[in-house]
Ligand SMILES: O=C(O)CCC(=O)C(=O)O
């Protein structure tokens with residue numbers, strides 16, 4: 001199936017109705033990122049400019065995943081300095097991505113929270129700018145859901161849906177990714193067609209084209225931005241050395257998915273715990289479920305927020321509950 005490519009500015013209300021409310025995948029063309037400073041400073045002749053990254057952030061502590069080691073639905077992670085990771089990636093490239101070296105992937109780096117002024121390296125597209133999650137978190141100086149990913153050719157992210165049913169968007173500063181997406185519910189067909197009780201981590205060996213299942217197989221080039229709707233399972237491969245920026249976020253268009261996502265997560269924890277012959281009280285459950293998120297949702301739901309996006313054809317964006 002084909003993914004809509006948006007290659008001209010459409011108005012906020014059109015995007016809101018067509019993609020956010022309908023929870024539908026799309027990709028924005030590179031014209032939306034051509035003016036981002038990082039697309040110059042972090043790139044040299046269409047490959048990553050490691051020297052500029054080292055100069056800016058070499059001492060930073062960064063989380064590094066090992067694509068060869070499973071850890072729940074993700075990969076095992078450890079903390080490195082950016083300098084060490086770039087030394088590794090240069091060596092890995094020199095050895096032609098040899099299987100003798102581990103395949104490592106720098107993921108979920110909070111660069112913009114930790115380096116004052118680095119936010120100026122990009123600009124969140126207007127369509128993704130009404131973002132209650134990051135507004136709340138950044139304002140309170142707590143945390144953020146804005147990340148940088150740096151992966152060598154061949155690194156990958158296992159099949160997953162994003163945290164608590166949030167949306168994400170992901171922009172390639174440099175490099176190329178392949179994504180496979182399943183509209184919500186199709187992943188259940190995958191399980192029954194394969195006769196398995198839990199989803200596979202890696203679709204690499206599975207011939208989806210011969211199966212009766214809806215999916216999108218998408219190539220994202222440098223500068224393009226993918227919009228990942230709520231609850232869509234996806235797997236991602238870096239086809240070249242790739243640097244991307246992504247945000248997890250939500251607003252009135254998908255707050256109900258978040259609410260349901262938390263309910264589902266509570267149920268999963270309760271089921272797991274009851275398997276050990278015990279139960280949890282509400283307070284214990286909240287500790288597991290990131291109490292902050294629940295407090296935040298209560299705050300939002302109690303104070304019905306009405307916002308007007310800053311755009312030529314603005315339209316009031318209200319909570320859909
Ligand atoms: O780029 C990747 O490896 C994963 C990105 C992702 O899963 C997302 O943006 O939701």
Ligand SMILES: [Fe+2]
Nearest residue numbers: 161162168234
């Ligand atoms: Fe994701």
